[in-house]
Amino acid sequence: MTRNLVTDATRIGADIDALSGLTDPGRPYTRRAFTPMFLEGRNWLTQRFEAAGLSTRLDAAGNLIGTRRGRQPGSGTIMLGSHSDTVPDGGRYDGIAGVIAGLEVARALDEQGITLEHDLEIVDFLAEEVSIFGVSCVGSRGLAGVRPDEWLTREAGSLTLAEGIEQVGGNPASAEDRSDIKAFLELHIEQGPVLDNQQFDVGVVTAIAGITRVEIIVEGRADHAGTTPMGARQDALTAASWMVLAVERFATELASGDAHFAATVGEFSMEPNAANVVPARVRMLIDARAERREDMVRFLGELEAGVAGIAEQAGVTASEPKIISDNMPTPCDAELLDILDEASEHVGARHRRMASGAGHDTAWMARLTRAAMIFVPCLGGRSHTPDESATNEDIAMGAAVLLEAVKRLDTRLQEIA
Amino acid sequence: MTRNLVTDATRIGADIDALSGLTDPGRPYTRRAFTPMFLEGRNWLTQRFEAAGLSTRLDAAGNLIGTRRGRQPGSGTIMLGSHSDTVPDGGRYDGIAGVIAGLEVARALDEQGITLEHDLEIVDFLAEEVSIFGVSCVGSRGLAGVRPDEWLTREAGSLTLAEGIEQVGGNPASAEDRSDIKAFLELHIEQGPVLDNQQFDVGVVTAIAGITRVEIIVEGRADHAGTTPMGARQDALTAASWMVLAVERFATELASGDAHFAATVGEFSMEPNAANVVPARVRMLIDARAERREDMVRFLGELEAGVAGIAEQAGVTASEPKIISDNMPTPCDAELLDILDEASEHVGARHRRMASGAGHDTAWMARLTRAAMIFVPCLGGRSHTPDESATNEDIAMGAAVLLEAVKRLDTRLQEIA
Incomplete structure (x- = not known):
């Protein structure tokens, strides 16, 4: 051109x-x-x-x-x-x-x-x-x-x-x-x-969007993957999976407005990470970006309630979302x-x-x-x-x-x- | 006593x-x-x-x-x-x-x-x-x-x-x-x-239950977590999260019968695993145990269809479930x-x-x-x-x-x- x-x-x-x-x-x-x-x-x-x-x-x-x-x-x-x-x-x-x-x-x-x-x-x-x-x-x-x-x-x-x-x-x-x-x-x-x-x-x-980084730790129990019945588990990975999807859902809702919003679970690691052991612990780091501070505040509120609700439902414990860094x-x-x-x-x-x-x-x-x-x-x-x-x-x-x-x-x- | x-x-x-x-x-x-x-x-x-x-x-x-x-x-x-x-x-x-x-x-x-x-x-x-x-x-x-x-x-x-x-x-x-x-x-x-x-x-x-180990690789795209709109992502982690929950759901259904069945995503790792990058790749290893072979066959069928459906929905690619080991x-x-x-x-x-x-x-x-x-x-x-x-x-x-x-x-x- x-x-x-x-x-x-x-x-x-x-x-x-x-x-x-x-x-x-x-x-x-x-x-x-x-x-x-x-x-x-x-x-x-x-x-x-x-x-x-x-x-x-x-x-x-x-x-x-x-x-x-x-x-x-x-x-x-x-x-x-x-x-x-x-x-x-x-x-x-x-x-x-x-x-x-x-x-x-x-x-x-x-x-x-x-x-x-x-x-x-x-x-x-x-x-x-x-x-x-x-x-x-x-x-x-x-x-x-x-x-x-x-x-x-x-x-x-x-x-x-x-x-x-x-x-x-x-x-x-x-x-x-x-x-x-x-x-x-x-x-x-x-x-x-x-x-x-x-x-x-x-x-x-x-x-320039504000960037807030939030850490969540999910603690379940490291049971034997073969012998522990499905209903008797405290599986940190399945609970964390619900949380990943909640982050995506909250962020997609906020992004549907007229201001930029995005949230990503960029870091995700699991312990003991052994084939025959029910996952005992997951660490997630969420990267959230908001053009408007009020969107970030709303996201953090939804995240806290969502994580607590999922943890209770799944029978695991989850740390309160911990703010690692927070820029306006x-x-x-x-x-x-x-x-x-x-x-x-x-x-x-x-x-x-x-x-x-x-x-x-x-x-x-x-x-x-x-x-x-x-x-x-x-x-x-x-x-x-x-x-x-x-x-x-x-x-x-x-x-x-x-x-x-x-x-x-x-x-x-x-x-x- | x-x-x-x-x-x-x-x-x-x-x-x-x-x-x-x-x-x-x-x-x-x-x-x-x-x-x-x-x-x-x-x-x-x-x-x-x-x-x-x-x-x-x-x-x-x-x-x-x-x-x-x-x-x-x-x-x-x-x-x-x-x-x-x-x-x-x-x-x-x-x-x-x-x-x-x-x-x-x-x-x-x-x-x-x-x-x-x-x-x-x-x-x-x-x-x-x-x-x-x-x-x-x-x-x-x-x-x-x-x-x-x-x-x-x-x-x-x-x-x-x-x-x-x-x-x-x-x-x-x-x-x-x-x-x-x-x-x-x-x-x-x-x-x-x-x-x-x-x-x-x-x-x-x-x-003694048969043990089948299955590997799934999910491939998305490593986009910038701040700038890529929620709707424009190929997030391997959110797709993999749906798969983890599908594994749990299929296994729980099979376990509700009168024979032992359990399935666990015991290994789960993600790349690039960087705070500000949309997850590009997830590897999962599933450990499935069945008292009856027909339950394992049914599980593997549901898994293959479930993984393919989730991948299509999420806009990522997923390998067909790869059987790493399979004992009757x-x-x-x-x-x-x-x-x-x-x-x-x-x-x-x-x-x-x-x-x-x-x-x-x-x-x-x-x-x-x-x-x-x-x-x-x-x-x-x-x-x-x-x-x-x-x-x-x-x-x-x-x-x-x-x-x-x-x-x-x-x-x-x-x-x-």
Whole structure:
């Protein structure tokens, strides 16, 4: 498909080919934060930023930032970006599509001879994915001033996170005042099937879902599988199976409304797990995601009642659902959403509003400033796998939406401030 | 409870205390076949057999046999016994209750001044439990002439099974003609809760259930747990949960008849088993036990149809149930069952007929001769655990039933031959 855009799909494609090609040998696509390969990617990005006329620096939190100065120094900053690290054996687009799209916005502004009123910064956040230190969004939390201090002493091998941040060029002991940032926008592949299935070009993300992880332990009794009559068992697996189906039913009901909800039993293990023994114990970890907090509250209530009822019926004991982690949903900025809708219309992108079920740097930037994000389609929703696929044309379309949004923001930031 | 029996509960209790006390240091109750501790137990048993006037020998299959000669040489042998090996961290009674009960029958016959027409042999079968060689009932299969030749080359560390049998005193290269054995009876703890719950003294075992093991693999798709809408998933775990419940439902229906049936999903594992990924693959291993072969055939048919229907409904693929192992049920000898009922009546034992859901040496002896067995209660049905518990009085009652059955057999073997 040929689209008449100010952004250049071919140039974007060349950049994605080059950066995704920097991967651990024989292991596409692996560019883990804090590794030599990650720093190679950063070097390459720095050169590309500078070739586009951006001045580059590492901030205290370890983020790579390329700056395009605006006409009015001190009037504030518009920031675009995403991350260049990957999961192990990940995809070509998760993260870098948004960094390259930001770079493309800066290049297209140059080509159009546009100088913004505000400074424009393109950011590559440090360690968005869960890193060797067991935590995620290290750079965006750091920039937003919400990175827990105790994280700095986390260890991976002989390295602390503080040392890791220093090694990439950051200064973990200091914090920058970034109240100059007036708005943040991120482009990311959807990592879900909705845009691809429904043939939209762009998803305007209304909120980053809150993620709550809940553990349930079911305790039955390890009887002999041959000699214990069917009616005399306390089978932890059959009870847990009812619970798995209850989780799916509750989540499907909540998802039938107009807000995103999903719940998954992602971890499930059983003891003693021996062919001739009635299962005695099951551990389940539920991953629940809600665009609206009230949906999560309702889910947790239904889960607690459901688990207790099933346990009683099955004659087993079940722990009360134990909340392992609990993050609130992050609504995106309403004014930015309107501007992103307008920008999509302007460039002719078929767009829809949708929530993000996955976490993103945008959720942390929203603690600091107005923030929003857009999705571009990825094939079949596949992500975090070498099968991950998106088109350069779709990324160029998304970048064009960002560019148009930036232009509109540049003139309207004062009025919506 | 005091019962007026010809068998002696106190003497039985002392023997069980002594033999169960021979356990790997700090690890009650562990007397694994082919270990030094097992040979210590055999030495102790040999002395007790000889103290009771039995002449002892090791047979070619590695079984310890104590013989009490009958009045008519060449008229045949009645055999009683069970096994003295244990599972790791097993119980005090599984196996040895039946060996000691056999010994007690010989002692009580002496005390009553009874000489049988037939020879009486008390046997301690080699390696009834799954041993380090990965197979079970080594001694009873060997004695019955149905031990597969290829088993002899199985290895555990640097030892073959043939060498293991030699080390305990057997001669694996030879086979004895045991057509002299006219009947075999075994006493064993039930390893299930039926007698204990229903307050019976003795279970007269109608059949050893056949055991069929079936593997099912469910394949879904590893999607992102946050971004994949509930309706767009191929969740292997929710599909597998329906299958677990179908197994329970089919088995409960079959068990509601007058024959023993049980089925258990004993092994269950999932991939990738990661909190934020929709489950992609589940492997289940089903253990099904049937007193009647037609029930097993019906179960396997229902399972195949049920699994296929659930997979289609859930949008996943499931392998056809794959039969990993399949053993036929072994009915006990009808004449022996009648004699055991009569004997129970005679000694005043509350008795019922029931199937054995667990495998036993009796199933292999039934290939050679008339065979049957009785159960005595064990507390709560607990077995293969140090919690395993049975009373000396119940074992003495069971031994008295055996003694009475042996007396009746001794006079009736000719007429039922």
